[in-house]
Amino acid sequence: MNTGNTIIQKILTQMNVQQIKTNMKMKNVIITSFILALVLSSCADKAQAPAPAAPLLPVLAIQNSDAVTDAEYPASIQGTVDVEIRPQVSGNLDRVLVDEGAYVNKGQTLFKINERPFREQLNNALASLHASEAALINAQLEVDKLTPLVQNKVVSDYQLKTAKASQKIAAANIEQARAMVASARINLGYTNVTAPVSGYIGRLPKKQGSLVSATDIEPLTKLSDVHEVFVYFSLGETDFIKFKTQYAGNTLGDKIKKLPPVTLILADNNAYAQSGKIDMVDGQFDKNTGAITLRATFPNANGTLRSGNTGKIRLGINHDDAILVPQSATIEMQDKVFVYTLNKGNKVNKMPITIIGKSGTNYLIGEGVKSGDQIVLSGIDKLQEGQVIQPQKSTSEVAQIINKK
Structure with missing residues (x-):
């Protein structure tokens, strides 16, 4: 009798285990089906989402123009008489x-x-x-x-x-x-x-x-007449050749008379209030430095400048048919400067440029872009190589403001 009961219990136990396994398989099927439905729904949503529109950015066509760049040279200041x-x-x-x-x-x-x-x-x-x-x-x-x-x-x-x-x-x-x-x-x-x-x-x-005593090494004092001051600066041989060739005149004396006023930049990087005039070029180059000394005279009625001051002389250099690019249209990466040019299909291309000077808020370009190229003016920090944009042509008025000298 006991043996029969035991057999019945084993049969019932096996039936319960089989039922549990069946239930687990059904649950797994339901969960898998639910996950698959979610994935298919997400893919369908993505397929239906529209692609982002190309950004609308201002574009400027580069044109050659005359420009004036500023070159700065270290200078020392002396009174007209230092005794x-x-x-x-x-x-x-x-x-x-x-x-x-x-x-x-x-x-x-x-x-x-x-x-x-x-x-x-x-x-x-x-x-x-x-x-x-x-x-x-x-x-x-x-x-x-x-x-x-x-x-x-x-x-x-x-x-x-x-x-x-x-x-x-x-x-x-x-x-x-x-x-x-x-x-x-x-x-x-x-x-x-x-x-x-x-x-x-x-x-x-x-x-x-x-x-x-008259033989004393040290003087009693020094006296400086600074109603006008002499500002001395030096040009290298190459700069001096350019300096001479861009001004009219048969002799160096004639060229000096036709030189435009120059600006003195003080130690705090502010410009001195009054302009000066170059009135002397040294007779020979310094054989040790390979440079020649020039002198500019500045009025100093208020005594603002003193002997021993230092600063920089800023010279304006004329450039004919120069290529100018706004500084705001450039981006610097790893010691190189780039602009984004516009190619066929309105795709942008990151182009390295060579800067040879500065004119106001514009860069003077030596290599990298040429007249007729189109560059992106703003929003370049978010652009990527080959990205498509919607070019917004700059009006002539805007272009004149951007390319002002």
């Missing part, structure tokens, strides 16, 4: 009558050296002069006394000749004494150290009470 103030005589510096950085006028006393030794030298020279004058009078009296005696043959003419020789010696002594007086006066005047020109005082290394 060292040095003592001409030795002595103690009694007074310093100016302050560092002060503006002084021509002839104004700057320093006072102790004058007492030089005044005594002048007095001594004057005394010698007076003694010489007295000796000349005495010699003249001797000549006047002997002249009638010789005429009457009372004394020999030898004595008269000796008296006249003494008279000439006395006259020569007077000339010598007068020279000594003049020299003493000059040395006395040197005790007042005055400004040879109007300008600005530099540093004052010597203070009151210092012993100064």
Whole structure:
């Protein structure tokens, strides 16, 4: 009996397991069918979604035009007169009558050296002069006394000749004494150290009470006349040849007269308010640097510029039939500059360009594009090679603004 029950239980258990397996297979079929339906639905949606429209971007046809590019050259600034103030005589510096950085006028006393030794030298020279004058009078009296005696043959003419020789010696002594007086006066005047020109005082290394001498290595100060300033800059041989060929004139002097004004860029990258004029070209190239020096003169009535300032000279260089591309139409990647040109089928092509200058907000192009090529003006940061766009032609007014010089 027990054996029969056991067999029945085994049969029932096998039936349950088989039913469970059947149920699992049905569930898997249902899940797979559901996933497949979702995939097919998604693909159908994608197939039905419209392709994105080509972007509408402005395009400009490049044309040759005249342009002016700016070239900048390092420059140094000097006053029209930069002079060292040095003592001409030795002595103690009694007074310093100016302050560092002060503006002084021509002839104004700057320093006072102790004058007492030089005044005594002048007095001594004057005394010698007076003694010489007295000796000349005495010699003249001797000549006047002997002249009638010789005429009457009372004394020999030898004595008269000796008296006249003494008279000439006395006259020569007077000339010598007068020279000594003049020299003493000059040395006395040197005790007042005055400004040879109007300008600005530099540093004052010597203070009151210092012993100064004409042989001192260091000057008393430096004085700069900066009502106008000289700005010196250099051009290499190639730049100088271009500089000469683009201006009319038979000689270099004629070319200089026809040069346009130049601009001075200060150390803060701002332009100096007034323009300058190139008025000198050095006579020869520096054999060490291979460059030649030019000088431009700038007015400086307000004293804004000082000797020792630095800056840059900006020269305008004319270019005929140049190709200009707006800077905003370029993109830089890995030290190269590119533009997007428009090909057949309105496809864009990323084209490298060579920049040889800058004119306002435009680049002057040497290689990469030519007249007649069309370039994309904006939206280039999102473009890709070969992408199709809808070109929007720039109007003539827009093109003139973009290509303005």
